Amino acid sequence: MQLFYTNQINIHNNQFTFSKEESKHIIKVLRKKEQDKIFITNGLGYLFETCITIASDSRCTVSIVEHTQQSEPEFHLHLAVAPTKMNDRYEWFLEKATEIGIQEITPIFCNQSERKVINLERFEKILVSAMKQSNQLFLPKINEPISFQQFVSKNFEGQKFIAHCAEDDKKSLKNSLVQNQDVLILIGPEGDFSAKEIQQALQQNYTPVSLGNTRLRTETAAVVACHTVQLLNEK
Numbered sequence: 001m002q003l004f005y006t007n008q009i010n011i012h013n014n015q016f017t018f019s020k021e022e023s024k025h026i027i028k029v030l031r032k033k034e035q036d037k038i039f040i041t042n043g044l045g046y047l048f049e050t051c052i053t054i055a056s057d058s059r060c061t062v063s064i065v066e067h068t069q070q071s072e073p074e075f076h077l078h079l080a081v082a083p084t085k086m087n088d089r090y091e092w093f094l095e096k097a098t099e100i101g102i103q104e105i106t107p108i109f110c111n112q113s114e115r116k117v118i119n120l121e122r123f124e125k126i127l128v129s130a131m132k133q134s135n136q137l138f139l140p141k142i143n144e145p146i147s148f149q150q151f152v153s154k155n156f157e158g159q160k161f162i163a164h165c166a167e168d169d170k171k172s173l174k175n176s177l178v179q180n181q182d183v184l185i186l187i188g189p190e191g192d193f194s195a196k197e198i199q200q201a202l203q204q205n206y207t208p209v210s211l212g213n214t215r216l217r218t219e220t221a222a223v224v225a226c227h228t229v230q231l232l233n234e235k
Contacts, residue, residue, distance in 0.1 A: 001039050004038060006022075008042075016040070016062055034053065037065075041132075046069050077230075080151055081187040081219075082188050083189075084115065084219055087118075089219040090107075090218075091122075094123055100226050106146060111194040148197050148200075151186075152200055152204045161176065161208075162207070162208055164188060168198075173209040186201060186206065188218065
């Protein structure tokens with residue numbers, strides 16, 4: 001199934017017209033024509049089966065045949081991950097986490113972060129592309145970047161973990177998770193969290209965890225954490 005995305009479609013629509021750019025892609029590049037089926041999601045769990053009624057490269061219009069709704073996961077997975085020095089590594093994490101299944105991402109700036117500027121608009125486009133490629137119906141939410149100190153001072157419901165490399169007493173993430181409960185995991189920058197940051201997280205009732213016996217890059221650690229949570233919650 002080839003999936004298209006727009007946040008402008010909803011269950012009250014009888015028809016929908018794509019933007020000029022998307023219309024050109026559908027008609028000129030994909031060579032779609034009248035009566036061809038188009039599948040669309042709004043990123044909120046809905047799948048719309050539509051049929052092309054106007055096959056113009058400047059105005060592709062579809063009629064909505066039917067829609068279905070996918071139920072939301074029983075748990076909410078939120079990763080707070082420090083941006084990496086090489087931007088493409090963070091983008092790789094965003095892509096893979098979306099394919100695996102994640103609900104929310106927050107970039108956090110830490111004491112030892114080497115990158116302090118991100119392009120949130122580009123990150124959002126990567127999430128949309130990965131959602132469509134993997135036929136997901138829920139678009140992950142990516143938040144504005146925030147400092148570590150501000151983030152850990154916020155209130156969160158559910159399980160809270162910090163994955164760090166310090167030689168402290170830590171359990172593995174897979175042995176600490178509880179099924180079907182909301183999960184928030186902190187992943188630090190290349191230089192790891194500072195001792196002060198780890199202490200701040202512990203004071204806010206974050207549980208220190210290990211992601212394995214090897215030292216992982218930031219983006220790898222984030223993907224491993226995401227996959228571990230999803231595996232534990234598989235039915």
